[in-house]
Amino acid sequence: MKKKTLNILKNDPWLEPYAGAIVGRHNDAVNKEIELCGPDGKLDTFANAHNYFGIHRTADGWVFREWAPNATAITLIGDFSRWKVMKKYALKPKKNGVWELKFKPDDIHHGDFYKMIVSWEGGSGERIPAYATRVVQDENTHLFSAQVWSPAPYKWKVRRFRPDTRPLLIYECHIGMAQEKEGIGSYTEFRDLVLPRIAADGYNAIQIMAIQEHPYYGSFGYHVSSFYAPSSRFGTPEELKSLIDRAHELGIAVIMDIVHSHAVKNEAEGLGRLDGSYNQYFYGDSRREHPAWDSLCFDYGKNDVINFLLSNCKYWLQEFRFDGFRFDGVTSMLYYNHGLGQAFGSYDDYYNGGQDANAITYLTLANKLIHEINPSAITIAEEMSGMPGIAVPFKDGGIGFDYRMAMGIPDYWIKTLKERKDEDWKPTSIFWELTNRRADEKTISYVESHDQALVGDKTVIFRLIDKDMYWHMMKDDDNMAVARGMALHKMIRLVTASTINGGYLNFMGNEFGHPEWIDFPREGNGWSYKYARRQWDLVDREDLKYMFLNAFDNDMINIISGVYNFQSLPVVKLWEKDDDQVLAYMRGDLVFVFNFSPVKAFTGYGILAPAGEYEVVLSTDSPKYGGYGNIDENVHHLTQHDPVYAPVGREWLRLYLPPRSAQVLRMKKS
Structure with a gap:
């Protein structure tokens, strides 16, 4: 293909100096597909x-x-x-x-x-x-x-399922630690006890971790040994199929966290030296071992390895009817140095000869195969370097993922919470961080995933409230640290979820502010399961404040999912003023207004918005979400005419803005 036909270059003129590399990687995939399948063959036929x-x-x-x-x-x-x-x-x-x-x-x-x-x-x-x-x-x-596993074929209840991606709202989860008990949960327990919660919460997709068999439970499933075997510690393959079938009955897509970026080093359980050699599936030289992960790196230049991995994608799609994959560790695959210690400060860093052309070719073919098998399948790249084209269709010159993880967003929130006083939070910075993305690539925005919940890190709620969570989460306890934490927890989630251009992700339990960290059983903790579970009783108890955060998350998700193609609507900035710490923007007929100030309340604060009548549909300060009820949600707001802004159709929308609060207003149709 010639560069003039690639939309990725048309969409971003700054990529023109690197057109040769972009066209080259595209042609590499084309040529490899011909080599594997023949001039008229298909990947679906090859990957068997x-x-x-x-x-x-x-x-x-x-x-x-x-x-x-x-x-x-x-x-x-x-x-x-x-x-x-x-x-x-x-x-x-x-x-x-x-x-x-x-x-x-x-x-x-x-x-x-x-x-x-x-x-x-x-x-x-x-x-x-x-x-x-x-x-x-x-x-x-x-x-x-x-x-040997050859039971009677599973009888699927849902024969055809099409994911709802407008917008895509993902609930990231782990089967084993999804239960209340101090032990390992099962596929069946997840199906019966957790799926109903997710459906009630309004999420339309689950992203399941640790499906592929792994020897060490505490690896979170990222050191895979058997790539075709669903982890037996959670149950049988048929029980996993039943879980997926039930999710589809509930209208929930099931995305698998697939690991093709590396493999466990174990030889007796894994592929390490399956035939005695060091280079059967992996590189045989200094590139064999991953320098940071204590694992082995696949040799994507071998056709037999490509066949193994492509067939693996097809197997999970067809045998278990997964609706797609979140590919782990994509950054590590893209670069010879695995992206370690590299800043990626300019386009030069993406096209400096340090890119693994074989791995890029494999990822491109994997995306092509997945969408060939199921055009509605979802593919997500966990990629932190920002390489252009990751989530651009293959025909347009991209690698073909549907989405990329917006990994800079959780890093931004952590940095803000660690380094900035509340009064120094700047709406201009927040808005820029949440909306600064490539126009031709869809992203999955999130405040925190499982990464931020692990021992050695902290969840957002724990950074905000810390030890006071142990003593002051009763409803009748008016603790200032808890009040601040809950207010900001809701605001951070709302501003992140409402600015998506693809999808939104939440890790299980974080929607209600699950306390503490995740710590899998290991020698250092006496092989305890105390922190490798989810304490659902906290959100179920009527005397605790966790239910307030859960109720807010439910209503936030409901508002976003209630607008068809919400993620595609333009985010129109209406107002930002750093010294007031006020931010407002509009999507469709919804106006999102934030006052991040910890102390300032504003009466009749003016925001320039399209002329009309507005009603409040969500307030973080509502008592039903643990707030103080300072915003009167029954009042309808009429914009006030200003001749200066009349030519552009804007008028003053005047609102009462309590400190640390956000509200969503909907323009009423005349």
Whole structure:
């Protein structure tokens, strides 16, 4: 493709000096697709490794295949062999490093546990098959084994589902820590106990973490060992399917947090040295180990690796009917230095030769495949460097994600809360940070995700209230620290959610100000689950203030979701005045007004808005949200004519603005 046909260059003239690199990465993907699929082939036809490798029923029994080019021998051991090496379970070598074994119908059975014994020049070891679809950890030995999994097909209740993305409102969650108990929650418990809460809260998508099997629970699912196996610590694959099916019944899309940026180093459980070599799935040189994550980096230049990962995307989409993916660690994939220690202060930093062309090609093909399989699928890039084109369609010269995470927003709020006094908060800065984005890329805005809730960091509510949360969250306790924290918690969320240009994300529990941090069981805490759970009883109790924050979040989400295509409406600034700490803007017929001042109240404060009559539809100061009720929500506001601004259709909207408050007004239709 020539540069003159790429919309990414038309939309941003500043990219013109780098047109060669942008066209080059586009053509790399085109050429790689032809290499993999042929001139007339499709990625959907190519990405079928999961249907060939692994264990499968056949018309006359079973067949098992593994790709292990460095192996000299492979034998299956398991329940069927009494865990002894038997000649009848030895695989035979085929072409291109493929090994195969065919079974009779009664040689193995659904539920049997098994492993591979892989031999190579100079060694051997037990291995979990790369394409295993169920992997279980023994409670006594703590060792992992694959399990033959071939039950009756799951009968889906919802045959077709189309996500609602106008706007996309994501509830980020973790199955294991979603329960009240001090232990690991299950898919079924999440389906029955948590999904109803999410539906009631008004979110139309969930983003589930830690689905792919991982040896260490405390890794939050980011050190994956078995890429095709849903984590068995939460239940069976059918129970996961039932969860997804129920979510679809409730109108909730299910996005999977997929990890293709690296893999766990473990050899017995993972892909580390599956066939004895160091470079089967990963780089064999100094690039093999990630310098910051203690993990292994895929070699995206190998077609077999691309096939493994692309087929993985297809598998989760078709077998489990996930509605899309949030790709973790995209920044790490894009650059040879993984983006570590780099400021990314100019466009030069994105096109200086330090970009991993193979990884960029893989991500481009992954997005193309996903949307080829399901045009309504959702793809999100967790990308912090700001590389142009991440969330631009492939046909326009981009990498093809639908959204990118607005990772600068939570960093901004943390920095503001840590370094600025309340009286120094500047509306101009807040508005710029929340709306400064590429016009041709949609983002997912958020105040905080799971990252900000981990031990070593603090949630927004904990930064605001800290230890007073332990003693002063009763409804009859009028504590100033709590009052300040709750007021700003609501305002920060409202200003972030109401300025989205794609979607909004919340991590489970943060909508009601879940106290404390997330700390998974580990040696340092005595393997305790005390902080690896969600205390739903706090928001359910009528005597605590958490329910106020939850009620506000519900109504905020309801207002945003109640406006069709809210995320696409222009954000029109009406007023900003740093010395007053007042900000106002309009989207459609909604006006959002904020007074960030901790002490100043304004009577009859004038904001220039389109002429008309306005009614209050949301007030952070309402008693039902734990406020003081200083805003009279029953009053309708008529704008006041001013001949100076009449030619542009603006008049004065005069409001009472209490300190640390925000209100949303809707223009009434005449």
